[in-house]
Amino acid sequence: xxxxxxxxxxxxxxxxxxxxxxxxxxxxxxxxxxxxxxxxxxxxxxxxxxxxxxxxxxxxxxxxxxxxxxxxxxxxxxxxxxxxxxxxxxxxxxxxxxxxxxxxxxxxxxxxxxxxxxxxxxxxxxxxxxxxxxxxxxxxxxxxxxxxxxxxxxxxxxxxxxxxxxxxxxxxxxxxxxxxxxxxxxxxxxxxxxxxxxxxxxxxxxxxxxxxxxxxxxxxxxxxxxxxxxxxxxxxxxxxxxxxxxxxxxxxxxxxxxxxxxxxxxxxxxxxxxxxxxxxxxxxxxxxxxxxxxxxxxxxxxxxxxxxxxxxxxxxxxxxxxxxxxxxxxxxxxxxxxxxxxxxxxxxxxxxxxxxxxxxxxxxxxxxxxxxxxxxxxxxxxxxxxxxxxxxxxxxxxxxxxxxxxxxxxxxxxxxxxxxxxxxxxxxxxxxxxxxxxxxxxxxxxxxxxxxxxxxxxxxxxxxxxxxxxxxxxxxxxxxxxxxxxxxxxxxxxxxxxxxxxxxxxxxxxxxxxxxxxxxxxxxxxxxxxxxxxxxxxxxxxxxxxxxxxxxxxxxxxxxxxxxxxxxxxxxxx
Numbered sequence: 001x002x003x004x005x006x007x008x009x010x011x012x013x014x015x016x017x018x019x020x021x022x023x024x025x026x027x028x029x030x031x032x033x034x035x036x037x038x039x040x041x042x043x044x045x046x047x048x049x050x051x052x053x054x055x056x057x058x059x060x061x062x063x064x065x066x067x068x069x070x071x072x073x074x075x076x077x078x079x080x081x082x083x084x085x086x087x088x089x090x091x092x093x094x095x096x097x098x099x100x101x102x103x104x105x106x107x108x109x110x111x112x113x114x115x116x117x118x119x120x121x122x123x124x125x126x127x128x129x130x131x132x133x134x135x136x137x138x139x140x141x142x143x144x145x146x147x148x149x150x151x152x153x154x155x156x157x158x159x160x161x162x163x164x165x166x167x168x169x170x171x172x173x174x175x176x177x178x179x180x181x182x183x184x185x186x187x188x189x190x191x192x193x194x195x196x197x198x199x200x201x202x203x204x205x206x207x208x209x210x211x212x213x214x215x216x217x218x219x220x221x222x223x224x225x226x227x228x229x230x231x232x233x234x235x236x237x238x239x240x241x242x243x244x245x246x247x248x249x250x251x252x253x254x255x256x257x258x259x260x261x262x263x264x265x266x267x268x269x270x271x272x273x274x275x276x277x278x279x280x281x282x283x284x285x286x287x288x289x290x291x292x293x294x295x296x297x298x299x300x301x302x303x304x305x306x307x308x309x310x311x312x313x314x315x316x317x318x319x320x321x322x323x324x325x326x327x328x329x330x331x332x333x334x335x336x337x338x339x340x341x342x343x344x345x346x347x348x349x350x351x352x353x354x355x356x357x358x359x360x361x362x363x364x365x366x367x368x369x370x371x372x373x374x375x376x377x378x379x380x381x382x383x384x385x386x387x388x389x390x391x392x393x394x395x396x397x398x399x400x401x402x403x404x405x406x407x408x409x410x411x412x413x414x415x416x417x418x419x420x421x422x423x424x425x426x427x428x429x430x431x432x433x434x435x436x437x438x439x440x441x442x443x444x445x446x447x448x449x450x451x452x453x454x455x456x457x458x459x460x461x462x463x464x465x466x467x468x469x470x471x472x473x474x475x476x477x478x479x480x481x482x483x484x485x486x487x488x489x490x491x492x493x494x495x496x497x498x499x500x501x502x503x504x505x506x507x508x509x510x511x512x513x514x515x516x517x518x519x520x521x522x523x524x525x526x527x528x529x530x531x532x533x534x535x536x537x538x539x540x541x542x543x544x545x546x547x548x549x550x551x552x553x554x555x556x557x558x559x560x561x562x563x564x565x566x567x568x569x570x571x572x573x574x
Contacts, residue, residue: 073102073103077103080095080099119135120132120133120154121154125154128151133151136154137152140182140382141179141383142182142382143381144378144379145378145379146192146376147376147378150187150190152183152186153181153185153186156169156170156174156176156177159185159210161214162214162217164217164257165214165253167255167256168252168253168254168255168256169206169210169253171252171255172252172253174206177206178203179198179382180203180207180380181210183196183207183380183382184208184211184380185207185210185211187211188207188212188214188215188354189211189214191211191354192376192377193338193355193356194208194355194357194377194380195357195358195377195378196356196357196359197358197380198380198383204311204358205245205311206253207358208309208358211356212233212250212307212309213253213254213259215233215307215354216232216257217259219282222260222281222282224280226304227278227279227280228301229301229304230300230301230302230304230305231262231277231283231300231302231304232283232304232305232306232307233282233283233305233309234283234285234302234305234307234308234309234328235250235283235286235308235311236286236288236309236310236311236316236325237311237312237316238311238316238319239315240265240267240453240456241476242311242312243263243264243285244263244265244457246285246311247261247285250285259282260280260282261283261284262276262277262285264277264284264285264290265287265290265453266289266290267452267454267456270293273299274297274299277299278299284300288321288325288328289321291324292327292328295327295328301331302331302332305333306332306351306354307353308353308354309355309356309357309358310355310357311358312358313325313357313358313359313369314361314366315359315503317363317365318499322365322369325369326369329373337373337375338352338376340376355374355375357370361502391513391515392505392506392508392514392515392516392539393516393541394517394535394541395516395517396519396532396542396543396544396547397518397519397520397521397544398522398546400522401522404520405433405436408520411488412437412470415487417469418485419463419466419470419483419485419487419488420469420470420471420487420488421470421471421473421486421507422470422473423473423475423489423490423491423504424473424474424492424493425493425496427448427449427474430446430448430472430473431448433472433492434446437470442470443467443468444468444471444472445459445471445472446459446472446473447459447471447472447474447476448476456476459471460483472492475495475500475504488508488515489505489508489516489517490518491504491517491518491519491520494519494520494522494532495528496525496527496528498531501528501535502535505519519532527552529550530552530555530556532547533553
């Protein structure tokens with residue numbers, strides 16, 4: 001009674017333990033033996049029964065299917081043996097044979113049943129599923145826009161190229177096709193119009209040359225009767241060097257075919273080039289201006305030209321060649337353009353024009369050309385349009401103009417037996433910098449639009465053969481020119497647009513090799529700060545703190561920031 005009174009009547013105040021707020025909702029993770037309910041005295045639960053897979057039906061998740069299949073075959077064999085033993089029966093020969101076949105099937109059980117376990121690279125072409133093709137495109141960052149798109153080719157043997165072309169590809173040392181070649185060659189073999197957008201140095205030349213040679217090899221050979229009607233195909237490129245480089249590649253791939261290639265570029269005698277054209281050729285590779293001159297002077301006609309390639313189309317437009325490109329395209333037969341309605345039936349006896357357009361970026365002027373001259377094109381994009389390859393390490397240094405030469409010397413001293421291209425913005429700056437470096441004892445040569453064609457060829461050849469290890473160049477060398485093993489690209493002057501920056505640094509990190517690009521940035525380059533910062537962030541390259549903090553890098557040039565301008569702050573515009 002006293003105890004009850006104490007508790008309920010409060011005659012004696014009980015000492016109450018104060019619970020801290022932190023303890024109020026605390027869960028105790030301590031385990032007591034009395035709480036263990038896993039053991040049970042009932043013998044039924046002391047020996048849990050393992051699920052047996054009878055006759056191969058069903059699988060347990062999370063376990064190796066091969067082992068489960070073998071276990072199922074063994075369980076079935078043991079069960080049959082037990083049944084026979086209890087009934088006193090003997091095993092029949094046909095049952096033994098069937099059981100043996102099941103065991104062999106279990107042992108030979110491969111990943112085919114497991115479907116998701118085998119990668120597309122381990123499968124034959126006929127075993128590829130829609131899911132495999134999707135993974136294949138994701139692996140190589142290939143994306144398409146268009147209808148009735150053929151499968152990309154996984155290797156050269158599956159591409160549908162002729163034996164002669166495969167021999168030439170092998171001789172040229174091309175082991176595996178690049179992503180743009182995988183995607184664009186099957187389209188070219190079907191004579192579809194193609195817009196190819198790929199990072200620079202990705203092997204675009206072979207992607208249009210191989211389908212073009214396949215197309216020409218099916219046409220009648222050039223004879224005295226038809227050579228006066230002009231070539232079968234035309235390739236246009238923005239610069240002389242790129243045109244001559246495409247010519248070299250085309251001659252290399254046409255090694256086993258009786259196909260003649262003529263290059264038509266400025267800086268050489270137009271009469272001589274006209275004579276070559278009159279002798280007959282299947283392919284003309286040209287710069288737009290010189291080709292239009294040849295057409296206007298009647299040195300060339302394009303009456304039977306049904307295959308046209310515009311390489312570096314955006315650069316041609318940038319350089320002001322749009323009227324010349326349009327002039328050349330209008331000189332071709334216009335009656336053979338494919339119908340605009342993609343469902344319309346094509347006349348099998350008629351040869352339709354095929355147009356390939358390759359570019360690293362897709363500005364509005366190029367889209368305008370595409371809408372006018374291409375019919376239901378398939379747009380093939382490799383990676384991101386206008387993006388540099390991940391093989392290039394990008395370094396951006398904030399410097400003063402007076403510090404540039406000293407920094408450049410240090411970089412050239414580290415070259416050893418490697419080569420570097422140093423880009424400047426003007427011809428005068430190129431000659432001046434080359435003279436300074438020559439006085440300092442560097443093996444240097446120059447390349448810019450003020451030089452004659454012969455001088456440009458000598459400079460390029462000397463640089464390719466490593467007689468010179470430093471090439472000082474303007475943007476003439478920034479597009480399409482392929483010089484093997486350029487280890488370092490140095491932007492002595494930052495270009496005034498990000499597209500040119502992309503193409504300049506694309507002279508290194510080509511054909512699967514790594515490269516370094518270093519850019520000297522000054523406070524006079526503010527109009528490209530925003531775009532440069534975005535590109536560095538996208539490619540996971542370090543952004544110098546001076547660039548990151550600068551106001552010009554925080555909003556796009558010509559746009560109004562979403563806050564009032566501070567005192568002494570300027571709104572940068574193009």
